[in-house]
Amino acid sequence: MGKDLSIAIIGAGAAGCFCAINLKRMLPNANVHLFESKGKALAKVAVTGGGRCNLTNTFKGVKNLQEVYPRGEKLMRRALSVFSAEDTCTWFEKEGVRLVTQEDNCIFPQSQDAMQIVNTLLYNIKGLGIQLHLNEKVTHIDLNQWNRVVVTTGGHATPQGFSLLEGLEIPIETPVPSLFTFNVQGDWHQQLMGTVVEEVQAFIPGTKFRSHGALLLTHWGMSGPAILKLSSYAARYLAEHGYQIPICINWMGTMTELEVRQIIQDLIQQNAQKLITSVYPQCFTNKHWSILLTRMGIHLTQRWGALNTKHLNKMLTVLTADTYQITGKCPFKEEFVTCGGVSLKSININTLQSKQHPTLYFAGEVLDVDAITGGFNLQAAWSMGYVVAKHISTLNQINNQIS
Ligand SMILES: Cc1cc2nc3c(=O)[nH]c(=O)nc-3n(C[C@H](O)[C@H](O)[C@H](O)COP(=O)(O)OP(=O)(O)OC[C@H]3O[C@@H](n4cnc5c(N)ncnc54)[C@H](O)[C@@H]3O)c2cc1C
Numbered sequence: 001m002g003k004d005l006s007i008a009i010i011g012a013g014a015a016g017c018f019c020a021i022n023l024k025r026m027l028p029n030a031n032v033h034l035f036e037s038k039g040k041a042l043a044k045v046a047v048t049g050g051g052r053c054n055l056t057n058t059f060k061g062v063k064n065l066q067e068v069y070p071r072g073e074k075l076m077r078r079a080l081s082v083f084s085a086e087d088t089c090t091w092f093e094k095e096g097v098r099l100v101t102q103e104d105n106c107i108f109p110q111s112q113d114a115m116q117i118v119n120t121l122l123y124n125i126k127g128l129g130i131q132l133h134l135n136e137k138v139t140h141i142d143l144n145q146w147n148r149v150v151v152t153t154g155g156h157a158t159p160q161g162f163s164l165l166e167g168l169e170i171p172i173e174t175p176v177p178s179l180f181t182f183n184v185q186g187d188w189h190q191q192l193m194g195t196v197v198e199e200v201q202a203f204i205p206g207t208k209f210r211s212h213g214a215l216l217l218t219h220w221g222m223s224g225p226a227i228l229k230l231s232s233y234a235a236r237y238l239a240e241h242g243y244q245i246p247i248c249i250n251w252m253g254t255m256t257e258l259e260v261r262q263i264i265q266d267l268i269q270q271n272a273q274k275l276i277t278s279v280y281p282q283c284f285t286n287k288h289w290s291i292l293l294t295r296m297g298i299h300l301t302q303r304w305g306a307l308n309t310k311h312l313n314k315m316l317t318v319l320t321a322d323t324y325q326i327t328g329k330c331p332f333k334e335e336f337v338t339c340g341g342v343s344l345k346s347i348n349i350n351t352l353q354s355k356q357h358p359t360l361y362f363a364g365e366v367l368d369v370d371a372i373t374g375g376f377n378l379q380a381a382w383s384m385g386y387v388v389a390k391h392i393s394t395l396n397q398i399n400n401q402i403s
Contacts (some may be wrong), residue, residue: 146359
């Protein structure tokens with residue numbers, strides 16, 4: 001079975017290595033060649049999760065896959081039905097990697113060492129006899145030379161990164177960065193550097209882009225899960241607007257204006273004689289509340305009972321739709337992911353096969369699929385790598401039965 005099959009996998013990252021290993025297990029006689037332009041395989045996996053490798057996620061609480069895969073949600077739904085996050089855990093555990101699940105549903109190796117994941121994959125590559133060609137940058141694909149070619153070259157910051165595909169007429173969605181933090185105009189946030197508000201809603205006025213979660217104020221502006229998610233959801237919109245747009249924060253999380261109005265009215269009724277700086281919503285520190293009061297134009301010596309309607313309306317606006325000007329973006333730690341890549345219109349999303357070239361496959365970040373942080377990007381690489389391996393192996397079995 002699979003005796004004369006020769007398969008080239010281009011890119012020895014998470015998707016390429018996982019595809020090669022599973023393919024070779026399914027088709028032991030196939031000649032699997034894995035090409036890598038760098039001097040070592042899995043260089044990126046080695047630095048994932050700050051060197052700890054957040055390899056997947058429990059997906060608990062994910063109601064809609066689009067929340068975590070802003071691009072490629074449909075493809076991922078199918079890929080996960082073939083190889084799920086649970087399958088990832090089982091796969092690595094069978095290889096002797098113990099895993100731990102954090103409170104935030106992110107899954108890491110118990111060793112807290114990404115090299116354990118890298119070494120597990122490398123051990124399999126070697127043991128299975130996969131031919132790993134290091135320092136071999138592929139510049140051209142000759143589909144006649146191979147029975148199957150799998151492109152797993154990862155994301156690229158510019159369209160030139162996809163030059164390998166020239167001549168194959170594969171449409172590319174222009175790559176733009178995803179997962180970054182925001183520079184914010186002014187210096188108010190510097191005074192609040194390190195402040196975390198546990199649950200805010202961040203949104204871009206006049207668009208459908210909104211996210212919620214914790215927000216961290218930094219010396220350059222805003223970071224934290226709510227901001228990273230928004231940068232991912234609105235990656236293309238932000239790029240088109242040169243990262244210069246207004247952003248609104250609902251400091252009261254997902255509460256509506258009506259609910260917040262009620263909270264303010266209760267505060268007034270119960271604390272009429274108290275200073276406005278002595279009682280305030282629990283989510284704020286005293287310093288943060290004072291800065292917001294200044295933004296509302298309310299004097300810090302004011303008492304709750306003395307607020308007029310104008311003050312109340314201003315308070316409501318600042319609490320639920322506080323507007324700031326974004327002036328640029330900053331990388332999130334070292335982590336970045338690209339939005340864009342090989343257009344999903346050009347592939348069969350069940351098999352990851354090119355529609356124009358049936359012997360050509362794509363997997364991983366080279367496709368226009370990307371996720372928010374939390375282990376979802378690596379899960380996409382594992383799932384897609386597996387889907388391609390499975391399809392090549394199934395096709396081979398069918399061909400063998402026919403011949
Ligand atoms: C610092 C950092 C931390 C991250 N942390 C996490 C995390 O904890 N959890 C998570 O889920 N995601 C994380 N990510 C994202 C995740 O690493 C990527 O989504 C994932 O590695 C993509 O896998 P891939 O195989 O598609 O591409 P890659 O891992 O980028 O692999 C592509 C490979 O192809 C090679 N290549 C490219 N062109 C050619 C060519 N022409 N010829 C031969 N070889 C070529 C490259 O050298 C590379 O080795 C992180 C990303 C970064 C940058």
